[in-house]
Amino acid sequence: MSAKGEKAVRIAFDRVSVEFPAANGALKVVDDVSYEIRDREFVSVIGPSGCGKTTMMSIVAGFMQPSGGSVRLDGRPVTGPGPDRGVIFQEYGVFPWLTVRENIAFGLRLKANAVSEAERRQICDRYMGLMGLADFADAWPRMLSGGMRQRLALARAYAVKPEFLLMDEPFGALDAQTRSAMQDLLLDVLQAERKTVMLITHSVEEAIYLSSRIIVMTARPTRIREVIDVPFGYPREEKLHESPEFGALRSHIRDLVMKEYAAQALQTRPAH
Amino acid sequence: MPHSAGEKHRVVRRAGLVLAPWAGILILWYAIHYSGLVNPALVPTPHDVAARFGELAGQRLPRDIWMSTQRVFLGVTFGILLAVPVGFVLGWYREVRGFIDPLINFFRALPPIALIPLVIVYFGVDELAKIVILFYASFFAGVIVMYEGIAQISPIYVRVARTLGATDSEIFLKVIVPLTVPHTLTALRVALGVAWATLVASELIAAQQGLGSLIQNAASFFQLDIIYVGIICIGFIALTMDLLLRKLSRRLIAWQERIA
Numbered sequence: 001m002s003a004k005g006e007k008a009v010r011i012a013f014d015r016v017s018v019e020f021p022a023a024n025g026a027l028k029v030v031d032d033v034s035y036e037i038r039d040r041e042f043v044s045v046i047g048p049s050g051c052g053k054t055t056m057m058s059i060v061a062g063f064m065q066p067s068g069g070s071v072r073l074d075g076r077p078v079t080g081p082g083p084d085r086g087v088i089f090q091e092y093g094v095f096p097w098l099t100v101r102e103n104i105a106f107g108l109r110l111k112a113n114a115v116s117e118a119e120r121r122q123i124c125d126r127y128m129g130l131m132g133l134a135d136f137a138d139a140w141p142r143m144l145s146g147g148m149r150q151r152l153a154l155a156r157a158y159a160v161k162p163e164f165l166l167m168d169e170p171f172g173a174l175d176a177q178t179r180s181a182m183q184d185l186l187l188d189v190l191q192a193e194r195k196t197v198m199l200i201t202h203s204v205e206e207a208i209y210l211s212s213r214i215i216v217m218t219a220r221p222t223r224i225r226e227v228i229d230v231p232f233g234y235p236r237e238e239k240l241h242e243s244p245e246f247g248a249l250r251s252h253i254r255d256l257v258m259k260e261y262a263a264q265a266l267q268t269r270p271a272h
Numbered sequence: 273m274p275h276s277a278g279e280k281h282r283v284v285r286r287a288g289l290v291l292a293p294w295a296g297i298l299i300l301w302y303a304i305h306y307s308g309l310v311n312p313a314l315v316p317t318p319h320d321v322a323a324r325f326g327e328l329a330g331q332r333l334p335r336d337i338w339m340s341t342q343r344v345f346l347g348v349t350f351g352i353l354l355a356v357p358v359g360f361v362l363g364w365y366r367e368v369r370g371f372i373d374p375l376i377n378f379f380r381a382l383p384p385i386a387l388i389p390l391v392i393v394y395f396g397v398d399e400l401a402k403i404v405i406l407f408y409a410s411f412f413a414g415v416i417v418m419y420e421g422i423a424q425i426s427p428i429y430v431r432v433a434r435t436l437g438a439t440d441s442e443i444f445l446k447v448i449v450p451l452t453v454p455h456t457l458t459a460l461r462v463a464l465g466v467a468w469a470t471l472v473a474s475e476l477i478a479a480q481q482g483l484g485s486l487i488q489n490a491a492s493f494f495q496l497d498i499i500y501v502g503i504i505c506i507g508f509i510a511l512t513m514d515l516l517l518r519k520l521s522r523r524l525i526a527w528q529e530r531i532a
Contacts, residue, residue: 062434062435063431080434081431081434082435082437083435083436083437085435087431087432087435089428089432091426091428093426093428093431093432095429095432095450096527096528097450097451097453097525097527099527106433106436106446107436107437109446110436110438110442110446111437111439111442112436112437112438112439113436140526141527142527142528153432156432156436157435
């Protein structure tokens with residue numbers, strides 16, 4: 001469901017712009033973006049590759065500061081990364097030197113979220129169960145498939161009870177079947193433990209299937225092209241893909257995104 | 273799991289496979305000796321060498337092995353103790369690497385043997401001089417392995433740890449240290465290999481004891497069989513150390529795809 005006005009603003013982009021130093025002056029990547037993500041919304045950000053979507057997420061995650069404007073979490077400016085924001089990367093980032101269980105426990109052993117041993121064990125068991133990793137508790141990550149590694153990354157992020165889930169192309173490295181299974185798993189997990197989610201994706205279908213709202217971004221320097229409320233409630237099922245509304249939304253968004261890709265291609269043509 | 277007969281068979285087969293190349297070398301050795309292609313006086317037979325080994329084992333050989341092993345051990349230990357932090361800094365801080373790299377490559381290119389006259393001048397002809405040479409050799413061999421390895425560590429692990437709430441010291445202890453272990457072990461292996469290779473050179477510095485000096489002395493009296501004993505000892509000790517180190521690696525970095 002699209003959020004009602006009364007839901008609290010959790011993530012606020014306020015006139016955010018980002019410039020990177022380049023050979024010929026500054027390269028503007030994000031241009032004056034203002035947007036509010038409300039409590040328990042699932043917002044997907046979609047746009048041409050290299051447009052600056054990841055940069056926007058990096059600011060929320062606390063990896064970088066905007067050149068202008070600010071990003072606020074619950075009203076407070078972001079100053080750095082923290083356990084309130086779980087980040088899921090395309091490259092999984094599971095720690096290869098720790099077993100599945102140890103990976104999930106990693107965050108719980110840090111001073112920032114220290115819990116008792118019994119509680120740690122319980123949390124690990126819970127998320128191994130939820131993510132279908134129970135049979136692999138003592139396995140090394142190298143023994144896991146890509147989908148399982150991403151489930152492990154998700155379990156590890158969930159273990160420290162983040163308020164937000166920030167995902168940058170989380171399923172981009174997975175094959176189509178695994179990707180689809182992961183989308184359903186993510187919906188299930190979110191159904192069990194609701195979070196405020198920001199997802200960066202290239203896939204229009206993925207954005208529609210998962211989100212309550214979609215932001216279509218323009219080519220670089222990126223601005224908001226259009227904000228789309230997704231008119232489907234949760235829980236969702238696979239067959240939603242076949243509904244006519246889904247199809248109509250898909251062609252509308254695809255159109256927008258393709259236009260931006262074309263604009264980007266014009267931009268990146270060699271200058272003369 | 274059926275493990276009696278099948279397992280035994282496998283063990284025997286494996287032992288055979290391991291021993292076969294050694295047997296091959298022995299056969300080749302005899303063949304060369306008896307072929308008539310070379311003067312047999314210049315190639316002692318394996319059993320001559322074995323007899324000489326037995327004789328020396330009751331005399332100076334244990335002391336030689338002990339001294340050489342000790343020198344290699346000390347040289348490599350000090351070399352790696354320095355190579356690990358230096359290699360880490362070079363690998364982790366890209367900016368530092370830019371101007372330290374040429375320096376490292378300059379010194380690395382110098383063969384330790386070429387430094388012997390200088391080492392004699394500055395460190396005399398005692399134990400210290402030999403350890404300095406081995407230290408030099410192991411440090412530069414180790415530091416390169418170390419920093420190449422560290423430079424390849426993906427920054428994503430640090431990022432992930434930060435998003436989970438890790439402090440700088442937690443990141444160092446719980447992320448960077450475990451990622452450094454495999455590279456330290458590889459550096460240790462490479463340094464050990466280089467140190468054994470440099471041993472004879474370091475024992476050229478007026479050593480009375482050690483496998484290098486055994487070989488040097490034998491050379492002056494043209495005792496080829498003793499030279500063979502010395503060389504074979506160096507080879508086997510290096511091999512044993514490498515096997516031990518691999519065993520340690522297997523234990524410490526079981527998580528890795530490939531055991532170094």
